Amino acid sequence: MTSAFTRTLGLTTVETHYCPGCTHGIIHRLVGEVLEELGVLDRTIGVVPVGCSTLAYDYFNCDVQQASHGRAPAVATGIKRVLPDSVVFTYQGDGDLASIGTGEIVHAAHRGENITVIFVNNAIYGMTGGQMAPTTLVGQKTTTSPLGRDPHTAGYPIRIAEMLAQIPGASFIERVSSDSPPHIKAARRAIKRGFETQLAGEGFSLIEVLSTCPTNWGIEPVAALGWLKDNMIPYYPLGNLRDPRKAVRP
Amino acid sequence: MSRVLMKGNEAIGAAAIAAGCRFFFGYPITPQSELPEYMSAHLPEVGGVFVQSESEIAAINMCYGASGAGARVMTGSSSPGIALKQEGISYMAGAELPCVIVNIVRGGPGLGGIQPAQSDYNQATRGGGDGDYKLLVYAPSTVQEMVDLTQLAFDKADQYRNPVMIVGDGMLGQIMEPVEITPRAAASDLPEKTWATTGVRNHPGRRNVINSLFLKPEMLEDHILGLFAKYEAMRADEVLVEEYQVEDADIVLVAYGTTARIVKSAIGMLRAEGVKVGLIRPITLYPFPEASIARLPERVKNLLVVEMSMGQMIDDVKIANEGHRLVHFIGRTGGMIPIPKVIADTVKHILAEHHAGDAAHVAVGVQMEDL
Numbered sequence A: 001m002t003s004a005f006t007r008t009l010g011l012t013t014v015e016t017h018y019c020p021g022c023t024h025g026i027i028h029r030l031v032g033e034v035l036e037e038l039g040v041l042d043r044t045i046g047v048v049p050v051g052c053s054t055l056a057y058d059y060f061n062c063d064v065q066q067a068s069h070g071r072a073p074a075v076a077t078g079i080k081r082v083l084p085d086s087v088v089f090t091y092q093g094d095g096d097l098a099s100i101g102t103g104e105i106v107h108a109a110h111r112g113e114n115i116t117v118i119f120v121n122n123a124i125y126g127m128t129g130g131q132m133a134p135t136t137l138v139g140q141k142t143t144t145s146p147l148g149r150d151p152h153t154a155g156y157p158i159r160i161a162e163m164l165a166q167i168p169g170a171s172f173i174e175r176v177s178s179d180s181p182p183h184i185k186a187a188r189r190a191i192k193r194g195f196e197t198q199l200a201g202e203g204f205s206l207i208e209v210l211s212t213c214p215t216n217w218g219i220e221p222v223a224a225l226g227w228l229k230d231n232m233i234p235y236y237p238l239g240n241l242r243d244p245r246k247a248v249r250p
Numbered sequence B: 001m002s003r004v005l006m007k008g009n010e011a012i013g014a015a016a017i018a019a020g021c022r023f024f025f026g027y028p029i030t031p032q033s034e035l036p037e038y039m040s041a042h043l044p045e046v047g048g049v050f051v052q053s054e055s056e057i058a059a060i061n062m063c064y065g066a067s068g069a070g071a072r073v074m075t076g077s078s079s080p081g082i083a084l085k086q087e088g089i090s091y092m093a094g095a096e097l098p099c100v101i102v103n104i105v106r107g108g109p110g111l112g113g114i115q116p117a118q119s120d121y122n123q124a125t126r127g128g129g130d131g132d133y134k135l136l137v138y139a140p141s142t143v144q145e146m147v148d149l150t151q152l153a154f155d156k157a158d159q160y161r162n163p164v165m166i167v168g169d170g171m172l173g174q175i176m177e178p179v180e181i182t183p184r185a186a187a188s189d190l191p192e193k194t195w196a197t198t199g200v201r202n203h204p205g206r207r208n209v210i211n212s213l214f215l216k217p218e219m220l221e222d223h224i225l226g227l228f229a230k231y232e233a234m235r236a237d238e239v240l241v242e243e244y245q246v247e248d249a250d251i252v253l254v255a256y257g258t259t260a261r262i263v264k265s266a267i268g269m270l271r272a273e274g275v276k277v278g279l280i281r282p283i284t285l286y287p288f289p290e291a292s293i294a295r296l297p298e299r300v301k302n303l304l305v306v307e308m309s310m311g312q313m314i315d316d317v318k319i320a321n322e323g324h325r326l327v328h329f330i331g332r333t334g335g336m337i338p339i340p341k342v343i344a345d346t347v348k349h350i351l352a353e354h355h356a357g358d359a360a361h362v363a364v365g366v367q368m369e370d371l
Helices: A024-037 A052-058 A072-082 A094-100 A102-110 A160-165 A181-199 A221-235 B008-018 B034-042 B056-068 B079-095 B121-125 B143-160 B170-174 B217-237 B257-272 B290-294 B313-321 B340-353 B364-370
Strands: A044-048 A063-066 A087-093 A116-121 A170-177 A204-210 A239-242 B004-007 B023-026 B049-052 B073-077 B099-105 B136-138 B163-169 B176-179 B241-244 B251-254 B277-282 B284-286 B302-307 B326-331
Touching: A024 A052, A024 A087, A024 A116, A024 A181, A044 A052, A044 A072, A052 A063, A052 A087, A063 B056, A072 A087, A072 A102, A072 A116, A072 B023, A072 B049, A072 B056, A087 A094, A087 A181, A094 A102, A094 A116, A094 A160, A102 A160, A102 A204, A102 B056, A116 A160, A116 A181, A160 A170, A160 A204, A160 A239, A170 A181, A170 A221, A181 A204, A204 A221, B004 B008, B008 B034, B008 B073, B008 B099, B008 B143, B008 B163, B008 B170, B008 B176, B023 B034, B023 B056, B034 B049, B034 B073, B034 B170, B056 B073, B056 B079, B056 B099, B073 B079, B079 B099, B079 B121, B079 B163, B079 B217, B099 B143, B099 B170, B121 B163, B121 B284, B136 B143, B143 B163, B143 B176, B143 B217, B163 B170, B163 B257, B170 B257, B241 B257, B251 B257, B251 B340, B257 B277, B257 B302, B257 B340, B277 B290, B290 B313, B302 B313, B302 B340, B313 B326, B326 B340
Parallel strands: A044 A063, A044 A087, A087 A116, A116 A204, A170 A204, B023 B049, B023 B073, B073 B099, B099 B163, B136 B163, B251 B277, B251 B302, B302 B326
Antiparallel strands: A170 A239, B004 B176, B136 B284, B241 B277
């Protein structure tokens, strides 16, 4: 008998706490599948952030360190410098990486730190209840932008992938999405390329994954996938920005 | 190894390497920058790693990661930089990670000054970050003691799985003194770091997680009770103190670090005049040597605390004293070094007038006029 679908060994059997329709679960699975496929689970150390994915230390089936808010790339730097033969990744949300942790992510990229960053961008603070994120879209209503984000007082959403792609030490940078099967397949390929970049010793890799938050966006899960496609992708275009396999650099 | 002349900050670095430290993460700040400079030059010689971090916050979090991966790791800074590290120090205490943190104290608050001070006593002993936790805190008073306590600190950090802080000051960091630094293997009875996140291949069948989050209140309280059992063990086993000419003393001074050396000069002056005066010098600021104060004979009616601050350790002296004796104070702030003559004159003033009176608190401005 052949099985059509099985759990990935990359995730534990612990039931996640994520809300219905949240795409963290999909992204976790992609990371777990890639680590399993590359055969590196037993030498991988994950670093989880503060935010919705803090509890991922119970979900990724490898050693994990929980980092303080925004500092995961610094924690990952410490681990990787001690254990250069290990595989080290961070898993961070937009509040963690693109707001309180901008210093750490920018300088980890600048050092060309040989780590992989999974950056989940859902344009809102989830765990704290739907406040404006650095990636919240212009006009998007949140609990701290009740009239919609006004760029004159709250600034414009940060495009992390484009920003980091300007950094010489950033080796692999790609933005992907979790809204549809073709995009999820592309996301898996990018995540794999990110880890391959690290395994080849080619330096810093970051995959920005657009994600949904039906609970705090206040819409149904299926509608949330549509909202992501219609609103986020136009502002956050998908695609590869840097890959060591490419000769041409932006 | 024979004695060599070394600056305090560099001696700490050399002592750390000799004690097996191979990872240093730090950010430049006066007056401790010779420490990261020394590490950047000498760690690569022994296969170690130096990273100049983008910030104090990043440095302490790199230490978190490296310590969690099982390494002996160190960072250093000075007062406002240590303030920035407090979040990470709290996380390390919560996640039970060993680390040696050096604070070469300068004047504060804010940017303060760059001269020697002792105004970080509270920051070191009261837990500068959030939550209920303690650090083991060493306060050397010579460059040789900086060496010896740095090496001891690595063993104690590993033994207790807790951050250990070395509190120096700008004077100790910058002064050059002859020191002997010998390679020191980790204590043989230290527990293996079976908890470290080194990858499951190194501990098959078990996932290791480094974490300070306990969402269930009962579990958080259990965790904190466990931390405090460690701190109680520190209080029982780790107190270090020098009692200097206390046996026959009529009045006892309390001072640590650089200030204790100045107090010893004052004691020399006073003893030459026949004044029986002694010094209690805490070498651990936490745990504080409470017993050394509590067991002083009835004869001692007065304590004089001398600090390069407006009075922070004096609170611990008062706690240990339990109201039995008058507690007097001399305080100078960042860079204004206490003068032996002022200390000696204050002692004589107390003995003459304060047997049963109010505690003396020597105001900063008055001292300079007295000279």
